[in-house]
Every structure is written in structure tokens, then in C-alpha cells.
Amino acid sequence: MRRQNIAWSADGSVIPEAEPHTKAKHYILETYIVNLIHTLYGKGRYGVTNFTFIDGFCGGGLYKDSQEIDMWYGSPVKIIQAVREGYKKSQRNYSLNVQYIFIDNQKEHLDYLKNYAMPRAGLDELCDEKIHTFKDEFGTRTEQCEFFHGEFEKLIDFCILRAEHFRGHSFFLLDPCGWTDVSMNSIRKIHSLTKSEILYTFMIDFIARFITERDTKLQKAFHDILEADSYYDLKKITDLSSASVQCYLRNESMRLFRERGKFEKAFTFSMVPKGDTRPLYYLIHLSKSLTALQVIKDSFWQNNNLSYQYYFEIYGYTFRTTDYYEENQTFLEFDITENNYDYSIRKLHQQLVDLIYNQKEITFLNLCEKTMELNPANREQYVKLINFLRMEGDIEVIRNDKLLNGKKPDLQKNDIIKQPSTKQLRFF
Ligand SMILES: C[S@@+](CC[C@H](N)C(=O)[O-])C[C@H]1O[C@@H](n2cnc3c(N)ncnc32)[C@H](O)[C@@H]1O
Structure with missing residues (x-):
């Protein structure tokens, strides 16, 4: 159930390797946030000025990178850097106010983030959790980071209050180690905020295994946490590695988040490790507005050199069975390239x-x-x-x-x- 090799030690001696799918996720995350700030804050006569970014499973913020000489920053650092880039790109003369909430249930990970990753990225001043005002050639920006040690599910109500109080737009990155760490109830709470969206790494491989192995220990979580009782019909799932079953799982996941999670707009990237046929997880973007959907698609095209596959024909509300995909082999495996x-x-x-x-x-x-x-x-x-x-x-x-x-x-x-x-x- 747990993802392997993710651990940062407070003394800095242990850090994980940035795997290709982690890097792909980060490319999409940072491109999307630059575009989001540029679209909401930087366009129109007077844009949105207040943003809350909640990284609910933030990790230690730095990875080893065997493909590069340098290290690879994790999501908390990438989010701050992307917001700053979007701010610069916007060139507006009114202020931008951003609060960041970073949560992890391992204190060592938060310590690593504050003591090593953020200082290395030149963000050490934000580690004091105070509001900082930056003035530059463009205008004024305020930023505040807060770090919370605990379970995301126990902190969600607090996050909702903070986002409500700060007003403006809120973005949640949910990047858990397994599907039992985020409840559908929390997804609905995020939806209840006036302007909110989620980028969620949904561990479909774990769900698929759970469904086929029928692990009774997780049955309750499947019903109570994911609220997925009338989804992923067990009888229809035979060969997990077949493309038709993969399409079915993805279609069902979209149906689940739209219906139970209440988000009207959903877009998925399927993260398939190279050489494998099964997605490890979906990067699901949940939003309520056409603009957000357009911006995430733009971000996808900006990253069209990613060597990850992308399945078509499985959007929309239609309920389709695996037989549909077996009979309709028109859906393609799609490498994200110019062609x-x-x-x-x-x-x-x-x-x-x-x-x-x-x-x-x-x-x-x-x-x-x-x-x-x-x-x-x-x-x-x-x-x-x-x-x-x-x-x-x-x-x-x-x-x-x-x-x-x-x-x-x-x-x-x-x-x-x-x-x-x-x-x-x-x-x-
Ligand atoms: C996949 S890692 C995060 C990686 C990070 N988002 C990034 O992209 O660089 C997941 C993190 O979530 C933390 N975690 C696991 N379960 C949690 C929970 N229930 N609540 C909060 N944090 C949790 C783990 O300690 C780990 O640091």
C-alpha cells in the first residue's frame, strides 16, 4: 500500500531519488501553476489577488537526481517558485498575496524541508512562518508559509477555514502514498470553497490490486473513505494488464470523482512508467470552471515531450463496460510528441x-x-x-x-x- 523509497531524514543524510514519473508530475504541476497565476492574477482588468496553496502531503522538498548533476526540488519548493514565475510573467502593478500550507505526517520530512530544501532554494526566510512582503520592479507581493505536522484528514477542516478566511482562489495538491489517505468527504469539503481546485495523484494501481485481490481488510475503506461501493464492478475486471480494463478503471475513477466528489470538470494524465503497460497513478485535475480545464490542457501541451502514455475515448459521463473497450479498439496509446x-x-x-x-x-x-x-x-x-x-x-x-x-x-x-x-x- 505504501510507496517505496520516500523518506527524508531530519539530519539530511537520507533523501529519495527523483523517479521519472515524479519528475513528470512536477513538470505538469509547475507549468500549471505558472499558467494559473498568469491567467487568474495576470489577465483581465483586475485579477484575483489572493491565493492559498495547500500541499497536503508535501514531503521533504528535495530529491537526488541521477540524470542531472544538480538535485531535484520537490513539490513545496516547485509551487513557490512557479507562483513567483507566474507573478513575474504577469507584470501587474497591484499586489499578489499568497499563503502556503505544507502538511506532512512525518516530522522528519518537514524538518528536512525547512532545514535543507527551502534554504538550498533560497527560501529560508519563509521558514519562520511569518508574512513577508517583497517589493520589486513589478510591485508588491506578500508570502507566508506554514508547516503542519499531522494527518491530512485531521487537518482538512483547518485548511478549509484558512482558505475561506484568506478568500480568493485555493489550490490543493494531494499527493498521498495511497488511496486511503484522502476521503471523498474531504474532496467535497474542498469543492464547497467558492474557488477551488485539486491536483490529485490517485493511486490506481493499488486500487486495481485491491479490487482483484479482494483484500477484505480494505473493504471498509473502499466504502467509507473512497465511497466507491457502486463503482469498479468486480465482475468486469479480469485481466488487469489489458488496455480495456485500464480504460474501464480510468472511466470509473472519473465517474466517481464527478459524482461523489461533486467536481464538474475532471481531466487526467495517466502516469505509466516507461516499459510498463499499467499506469501507476493518475494525475487527476478536479475543478469547477472551464478556464481551469483549459489552463490544465495548455499545461499538458506545454509538456508534450513527456514520454508518458495517454488514453483517449474515456472522458465524459458515459458509463462504459470493459466489453466496450474490447470491441472498440479505436482508443490509442498515445506518446506525447509533436505528431x-x-x-x-x-x-x-x-x-x-x-x-x-x-x-x-x-x-x-x-x-x-x-x-x-x-x-x-x-x-x-x-x-x-x-x-x-x-x-x-x-x-x-x-x-x-x-x-x-x-x-x-x-x-x-x-x-x-x-x-x-x-x-x-x-x-x-
Ligand atoms: C509522495 S510523498 C510527497 C511528495 C511530494 N508531494 C513531492 O511531489 O515532492 C508523500 C508524503 O506524504 C506523507 N504522508 C503520508 N501519509 C500522510 C497523511 N495521512 N497525512 C499527511 N502526510 C502524509 C509522507 O510522509 C510523504 O512525505
Whole structure:
């Protein structure tokens, strides 16, 4: 049940190795946070100014890295650095206020973080847990870090209070050692905050093993903590290594978090160690807004050199059995490389054409709401494709009662997309 080789000793003599999937997770985390700050704080007339970052399973903050001469920073350090980068990128002249809450149930890990990892990253002044004000060429920023030794489940109510009190936006990184460390009830508590989101490493391999081995000791946790009693139908799970079972597990996990966790938008990255066929865990992003979903997809494309696989056709609310995946081998294993851009566009094209063809007209916002979770394309690819179809005469875009012209205009949420009155839409 426990992940191996994760331990930091307070005297600095023991630290873990950064494994490739840990590094992949960190790439996504830091890209996403830079983009998040830039989007929420740095865009618009006056953006969000207050943020709470809660790293519920923070670890010691530093790893050995056999691929590099330097060491590799862990999530608490990466989060602070990414916020600062997003702040710089935004170049706004009003202040940004950030509170960080770092939790770990091993005191040695927190000691290592404060005594070694943060000082090494030049963040030692934040270890005193006070509010610090930084002034630079851009403006003013306040930052405060707090460290809590304890079980995340016991500290969740405190975290919710702190986030509520601070107002603004809250981001939870939940990176536990197993699926019994985070309850569905806590996911719902986070959802109850006005503006909140979660990046969660969900240990699907442990769940899969539990389901097939039918470990009775964990049965209660499966019902009480994960609330997964009517999910992952045991009879349907035969060969764990088959792609169809893997797709089924992922689809069920998405259904579980959307229905029981209440988060409307969910996006997953599947972390498959190279040379393996089974995902070790999913990096699940849970949010309530289309913007957050768009930003996480952008972050995925920015990291499109990751050598991790990514399964399609398993988004959405549809309930599908393993037989569905066995019969429909159209889902692909997908290496995240440049070439996959074509796959993404093809997939998007099919979905957009279906929707536009089946409705008299649809707004750009509605089109995004209906399809964003069903394909890997980001907003930029949507705009490119819609403009391409418009230039080809396959669709019309109407803004303020006028036909939209020009080669590459950006699209607005109220733009109306429809079939042209004179031409039938073609299917590719
Ligand atoms: C996978 S590691 C964290 C790695 C870190 N997030 C990173 O990316 O660098 C998980 C950490 O959670 C801590 N932990 C395990 N169970 C916990 C619990 N119930 N509550 C809080 N921390 C816990 C462990 O001590 C360990 O440091």
C-alpha cells in the first residue's frame, strides 16, 4: 500500500531519488501553476489577488537526481517558485498575496524541508512562518508559509477555514502514498470553497490490486473513505494488464470523482512508467470552471515531450463496460510528441462537426463546455480549427449579428457558430 523509497531524514543524510514519473508530475504541476497565476492574477482588468496553496502531503522538498548533476526540488519548493514565475510573467502593478500550507505526517520530512530544501532554494526566510512582503520592479507581493505536522484528514477542516478566511482562489495538491489517505468527504469539503481546485495523484494501481485481490481488510475503506461501493464492478475486471480494463478503471475513477466528489470538470494524465503497460497513478485535475480545464490542457501541451502514455475515448459521463473497450479498439496509446497534434485536431474536428451539424447554432462557450473534457485539444487548437473551417466555408461564425471575417481572429464566448446557409457541412 505504501510507496517505496520516500523518506527524508531530519539530519539530511537520507533523501529519495527523483523517479521519472515524479519528475513528470512536477513538470505538469509547475507549468500549471505558472499558467494559473498568469491567467487568474495576470489577465483581465483586475485579477484575483489572493491565493492559498495547500500541499497536503508535501514531503521533504528535495530529491537526488541521477540524470542531472544538480538535485531535484520537490513539490513545496516547485509551487513557490512557479507562483513567483507566474507573478513575474504577469507584470501587474497591484499586489499578489499568497499563503502556503505544507502538511506532512512525518516530522522528519518537514524538518528536512525547512532545514535543507527551502534554504538550498533560497527560501529560508519563509521558514519562520511569518508574512513577508517583497517589493520589486513589478510591485508588491506578500508570502507566508506554514508547516503542519499531522494527518491530512485531521487537518482538512483547518485548511478549509484558512482558505475561506484568506478568500480568493485555493489550490490543493494531494499527493498521498495511497488511496486511503484522502476521503471523498474531504474532496467535497474542498469543492464547497467558492474557488477551488485539486491536483490529485490517485493511486490506481493499488486500487486495481485491491479490487482483484479482494483484500477484505480494505473493504471498509473502499466504502467509507473512497465511497466507491457502486463503482469498479468486480465482475468486469479480469485481466488487469489489458488496455480495456485500464480504460474501464480510468472511466470509473472519473465517474466517481464527478459524482461523489461533486467536481464538474475532471481531466487526467495517466502516469505509466516507461516499459510498463499499467499506469501507476493518475494525475487527476478536479475543478469547477472551464478556464481551469483549459489552463490544465495548455499545461499538458506545454509538456508534450513527456514520454508518458495517454488514453483517449474515456472522458465524459458515459458509463462504459470493459466489453466496450474490447470491441472498440479505436482508443490509442498515445506518446506525447509533436505528431500527436494531428491526432488531437482530428479528434476535435470529429466532435465539433458532430455538434455543429446536430444543432441549429451553438455559441463558442457552449461548444467548449460540451466538448473540452472529451478530447485532448486546448483552446488554441479550437480557435485554429474553427477559423480553418470558417475559411473553408464549412461553418459561419457570427459576432454581433455580423459574419466574422479575417484569417485568425480570436474567438469570444458569445460568438455563434453554425452551418452556412448555403452549404452542407462535410464530414471527414
Ligand atoms: C509522495 S510523498 C510527497 C511528495 C511530494 N508531494 C513531492 O511531489 O515532492 C508523500 C508524503 O506524504 C506523507 N504522508 C503520508 N501519509 C500522510 C497523511 N495521512 N497525512 C499527511 N502526510 C502524509 C509522507 O510522509 C510523504 O512525505
